[in-house]
Amino acid sequence: MEKDVYEKIMDLARRRGYLWSSFEIYGGIAGFVDYGPLGCLLKNNIISKFREQYIVKEGFYEIESPTVTPYEVLKASGHVDNFTDPIVECKNCLESFRADHLIEEFVDVDTEGKTLKELDELIKKYNVRCPKCGGELGEVKKFNLMFVTSIGPGGKRTGYMRPETAQGIFIQFRRLAQFFRNKLPFGVVQIGKSYRNEISPRQGVIRLREFTQAEIEYFVHPEKKEHEKFDLVKDEVVPLLPAERQMDENLKEDEKVIKISIGEAVEKGIIRHQTIAYFIALTKRFLEAIGIDKDKIRFRQHLPNEMAHYAIDCWDAEIYTERFGWIECVGIADRTDYDLRSHSAHSGVELSIFVELDEEREIETYEINLNYKVVGKIFKKDTKAIEAYINNLSEKEKEEFVKNIENNGKVIINIDGKEFEILKDYVEIKKVKKVIKGEKVIPHVIEPSYGIDRITYCLLEHSYREEEDRVYLDLKPSIAPIKAYVLPLVNKDDMPKIAKEINQMLRESSIIAEYDDSGAIGRRYMRADEIGVPFCITVDGQTLKDKTVTVRERNTREQIRVKIDELVDYLKEKLKE
Numbered sequence: 001m002e003k004d005v006y007e008k009i010m011d012l013a014r015r016r017g018y019l020w021s022s023f024e025i026y027g028g029i030a031g032f033v034d035y036g037p038l039g040c041l042l043k044n045n046i047i048s049k050f051r052e053q054y055i056v057k058e059g060f061y062e063i064e065s066p067t068v069t070p071y072e073v074l075k076a077s078g079h080v081d082n083f084t085d086p087i088v089e090c091k092n093c094l095e096s097f098r099a100d101h102l103i104e105e106f107v108d109v110d111t112e113g114k115t116l117k118e119l120d121e122l123i124k125k126y127n128v129r130c131p132k133c134g135g136e137l138g139e140v141k142k143f144n145l146m147f148v149t150s151i152g153p154g155g156k157r158t159g160y161m162r163p164e165t166a167q168g169i170f171i172q173f174r175r176l177a178q179f180f181r182n183k184l185p186f187g188v189v190q191i192g193k194s195y196r197n198e199i200s201p202r203q204g205v206i207r208l209r210e211f212t213q214a215e216i217e218y219f220v221h222p223e224k225k226e227h228e229k230f231d232l233v234k235d236e237v238v239p240l241l242p243a244e245r246q247m248d249e250n251l252k253e254d255e256k257v258i259k260i261s262i263g264e265a266v267e268k269g270i271i272r273h274q275t276i277a278y279f280i281a282l283t284k285r286f287l288e289a290i291g292i293d294k295d296k297i298r299f300r301q302h303l304p305n306e307m308a309h310y311a312i313d314c315w316d317a318e319i320y321t322e323r324f325g326w327i328e329c330v331g332i333a334d335r336t337d338y339d340l341r342s343h344s345a346h347s348g349v350e351l352s353i354f355v356e357l358d359e360e361r362e363i364e365t366y367e368i369n370l371n372y373k374v375v376g377k378i379f380k381k382d383t384k385a386i387e388a389y390i391n392n393l394s395e396k397e398k399e400e401f402v403k404n405i406e407n408n409g410k411v412i413i414n415i416d417g418k419e420f421e422i423l424k425d426y427v428e429i430k431k432v433k434k435v436i437k438g439e440k441v442i443p444h445v446i447e448p449s450y451g452i453d454r455i456t457y458c459l460l461e462h463s464y465r466e467e468e469d470r471v472y473l474d475l476k477p478s479i480a481p482i483k484a485y486v487l488p489l490v491n492k493d494d495m496p497k498i499a500k501e502i503n504q505m506l507r508e509s510s511i512i513a514e515y516d517d518s519g520a521i522g523r524r525y526m527r528a529d530e531i532g533v534p535f536c537i538t539v540d541g542q543t544l545k546d547k548t549v550t551v552r553e554r555n556t557r558e559q560i561r562v563k564i565d566e567l568v569d570y571l572k573e574k575l576k577e
């Protein structure tokens with residue numbers, strides 16, 4: 001049987017140093033991958049483009065926080081309780097599987113948003129069996145995807161390997177707000193490893209247990225989700241797969257995607273607001289700029305039952321691959337103020353921002369203070385969280401709070417799923433006139449979350465070309481790991497010496513080049529093509545006479561002569577592409 005594209009690429013990637021199985025000499029473990037020398041260069045080039053787009057052009061800043069995260073942080077974020085997948089075990093061979101994926105592989109049903117019980121019922125209804133041994137499956141259970149560890153000796157403090165880079169940003173919100181001089185909006189980036197103990201990762205680099213994320217947390221005023229630079233992207237046409245069309249049974253699969261301008265999609269309410277739409281446009285531009293095939297990108301909106309509990313709108317950039325079909329590579333979500341509110345409730349630290357008004361204003365407001373003598377005994381260690389909750393109330397929420405206390409004698413507040421009854425005598429309320437210069441706001445967060453490994457794989461697949469006499473990777477010059485091969489036509493006269501000098505000259509000018517003198521020239525060209533080297537520079541007989549070399553372009557195989565003195569400038573210009 002002919003190999004599929006995935007196999008061909010993985011074979012090339014293994015042989016030529018792009019991707020290797022981790023821990024191979026000990027038998028390997030699914031869900032881990034090593035980037036070889038070329039893989040590392042390629043991945044770093046993708047990350048550089050990401051930094052160029054978001055840090056240089058958008059003006060965001062990057063931070064780096066630890067990957068080991070204490071229990072408290074992930075309890076507050078909801079991961080300890082909710083970051084789970086459904087697992088099912090074979091009663092015969094004891095192999096574990098992700099229940100929803102297994103059912104979908106077995107029968108054509110949609111398992112999105114189904115409860116454990118519903119999944120159990122589907123397994124029974126369709127008699128889904130173990131794909132390995134055909135055995136009967138057990139009960140579907142919840143499995144938490146985080147890797148647990150302990151911090152310090154004695155295992156007293158539980159920690160987890162972070163499941164996303166985002167939390168590191170949220171918990172530094174106070175410092176970040178100060179850094180950005182309390183001005184909204186602002187964007188913070190984190191790039192690094194995330195860990196998920198995926199149940200049965202059988203999709204190679206697509207589903208890893210340790211992978212690289214590049215996330216942006218873009219903090220905005222909750223009532224101001226228009227984007228200042230929206231005009232720059234509003235005419236960008238994007239392929240959208242809105243939730244409504246996905247659910248429309250009258251549409252055939254290939255009719256569900258609509259091509260529409262970003263501006264129109266917001267006007268028609270398909271995309272909820274300009275800021276999400278802005279990031280959809282930027283994501284499309286980014287993916288195209290690194291070389292992803294523009295006809296294999298689409299943006300799919302999450303269905304209501306699929307959306308994370310904290311999100312109000314979410315779009316995935318999906319990229320088409322031959323073996324796996326459409327895969328999610330970037331998630332763009334409006335996470336609201338969920339994370340800041342829950343970290344504030346759990347830590348007792350106010351996580352709001354003081355936004356200055358254009359001019360001072362006199363307002364009537366309420367001062368609400370807890371009556372500590374009474375509440376201390378009742379709420380004990382929760383008192384701090386209740387105090388933070390009250391301090392975080394906006395003017396509107398304060399009014400509501402006071403109205404409830406006055407009309408009903410009590411208010412019920414909900415902090416992170418836990419309810420507290422606040423009676424009238426628990427608080428002292430004073431009506432005051434105050435000149436205000438600004439207002440406290442808990443920002444909402446719009447989060448584009450990029451999965452770098454999936455993007456890297458898709459790029460390799462989309463770049464893969466086969467011709468009668470060769471295979472090559474059509475990587476853009478700016479993304480290709482090695483930019484030039486420098487080759488003496490034959491190993492005699494001064495050719496090897498000159499070629500080595502040119503190689504060194506390119507490296508001194510920050511162009512990654514490789515010297516290769518083994519085998520016939522044609523074979524050397526093929527070797528370079530196979531790993532996507534965009535230019536081959538050959539030193540030949542004429543070089544000895546007039547100090548010129550040939551520069552061969554990978555895709556067209558066309559050759560031109562360039563003076564050695566002008567080679568660096570020539571290549572630098574080409575490498576911008």
Ligand SMILES: Nc1ncnc2c1ncn2[C@@H]1O[C@H](COP(=O)(O)OP(=O)(O)OP(=O)(O)O)[C@@H](O)[C@H]1O
Pocket residue numbers: 164196198205206207208209211213328329330331449450451452453454
């Ligand atoms: N196990 C994984 N291996 C590689 N990349 C991943 C993995 N899980 C998530 N990612 C990447 O991180 C991005 C953001 O993470 P997010 O939490 O939105 O993923 P997700 O919706 O849980 O993914 P999936 O549904 O495929 O498990 C994804 O778009 C994807 O590119």
